[in-house]
Amino acid sequence: MDIQKTIVQSDPWSELKTFTAARIALGRTGTAEPLQSLLAFRLAHANARDAVYAVLDQPVLLQELQSLQLAAFTFTTQAASRSEYLQYPDKGRRLHATAITQLHEFNSTGYDVCVVLADGLSATAINRHAMPVLKLLLPLFQSARLSVAPVCIVQEGRVAIGDECGHLLKAKLVVVLIGERPGLSSPDSLGAYLTYRPAPGLTDESRNCISNIRPEGLQYQAAAEKIFFLINESLRLQLSGVGLKDNGGLSIGY
């Protein structure tokens, strides 16, 4: 360690780190970043990369849904691989033909709310945070006497996949819980997108978004309350998107 200290030139302004999470006062060796911070960066990137290529833990998700007495479907989309998903975003917005057949055969009689769990750009986010949020939401749904459709678990799915699921399940409203694009400090950030009267072809301005759901960001309880608030408002006003004001400082989704 002593050798390390004499080689690495530290910066005499490390107290400025209290003002920002930015990687300041890293010190240097020659012109280079010291190994310690280089490896810290590499680990953060590894977490983000692994999140992009993570897969939904379907057995666990199904088991937990069952314990909540929720029926569930597991679907794929028209994106056959992660590589295809990344290069052709539209393919992640449409269900695989098998899923469509399944939903037609199910012949829904209609529900108030449909919940979709989609991997998005971080299945890790779903694996970690979807069930805790859902467990808080369900009692709220029950208290408001909202009927809940079977949960759709979608691999290689983007936000708009909820439109097709919700439409075929004849739901008044769809809530898509989805893994957001991982940042270096947030590989497991969950997003919630809400769309009233979901139907294929809708665009971002008809959705509301709650972002950065994770213990270090927007916490489960607060997230569930915001989602429930928006659901109630959406059903009351019969709309979603730009016309639905968040009141809680929420932003519109992308």
Add this chain to the structure above:
Amino acid sequence: MSYRYTIQHHTYTFDSLTTLLAKASPFRSGDALAGLAAADYKERVAAQLALADVPLKNFLHEVVIPYEADEVTRLIIDSHNAAAFAPIAHFTTGQFRDWLLSDAADTVTLQQLAPGLTPEMAAAVSKLMRNQDLISVARKCEVVTAFRNTLGLKGRLSVRLQPNHPTDDPKGIAASIVDGLLYGSGDAVIGINPATDSPGHVLTLLHMLDAIIQRFTIPTQSCVLCHVTTSLQLVQQKAPLDLVFQSVGGTEKTNKSFGVNLALLQEAHEAALSLQRGTLGNNVMYFETGQGSSLSANAHGGVDQQTCEARAYAVARKFSPLLVNTVVGFIGPEYLFDGKQIIRAALEDHFCGKLLGLPMGVDVCYTNHAEADQDDMDNLLTLLGVAGCNYIMGIPGADDIMLNYQSTSFHDALYIRKALGLRPAPEFEQWLMTQGIMNKEGALISVGDRHALLQLLEGQ
């Protein structure tokens, strides 16, 4: 008109110059997504062979987006300088490539040629060129601009200090600024991407940047990268605004998606000039571009993403900017899939911009869902240093905690300057020496904990 090329009894036909340009483009995911890419390797080379035979004059007669339908096309055609074009008017695209690489095409010749070139000519010739060709020719170009310092001189590499913060906290931003300045960054601009675009909010940041620059008499300029309409409003309030920023694209529809048009940019340009805040020069505009923006806005009109990007440079060129940079890897893997595609696109953008006479910088960057990492950025940074790039971004530890992507760090800037013997802008270099931050050899000096810059946040 249609273009043909026959290889081993198979005749490839391209129904227009637009199609030919698209099919000749080195592969990238965005062109495949748009359905414009060549079907296979051989068709791509056939298109390049056909493109090599296309006279440069054709680009003045056969436009890729109709003149009547697009103000960017009108700008390109109406502002074309025939006299500057005359020396190369007899060339085919292929001959133009060979000439650009010859010793006849020296720095002054290329500077005089720039107004005679259209973006489509630059894009076309770039599609025939290898990476080393793009570097060799760009290296010969020199585009110098000035505001409070002089940027783009040969042998110099500048850095935009990008001190972003997720909530625009002034102390958080100031901490990153101090870090960057003490690492020798900030000569291109101290430029903040604000978390929100409200005028009052931007004004607070402008005052803060102005106070830092004045207090330490830093020969640099500041910018808060808000929408041009916000800047216009702030100029009317006599805000301390150095540069007007705007993202621009290569089609009228793309610019519409950004909420701008040429008239609005003209208005903003004149407004910024009226403040007369530059001491060494009057380049007051800062533009950002990036391949894929037109496709993303569904506004490409069948034109490949690299040609669209080159057309954005015509928009930038009209307003004599201080800085232009392509944010090459920010847009995501559906446009540029991996490190190879990002590197190629960056070299193309830098080459085309320089050839057209723009002070090109590059945001050497990627997102976490792209197949790229810091090694790819090291490669690209080194290539751009050799190519004579005007400036890069400097972000603490290369990690932008507001925009959630990775770019280049203050350390990276030190690396490339040292490896290639590049120096900061002359006025800023002098300031760094006066401040005891850098020595005459360009090496960083370890400052003590009593350095004046460290007092900026004292007592906060």
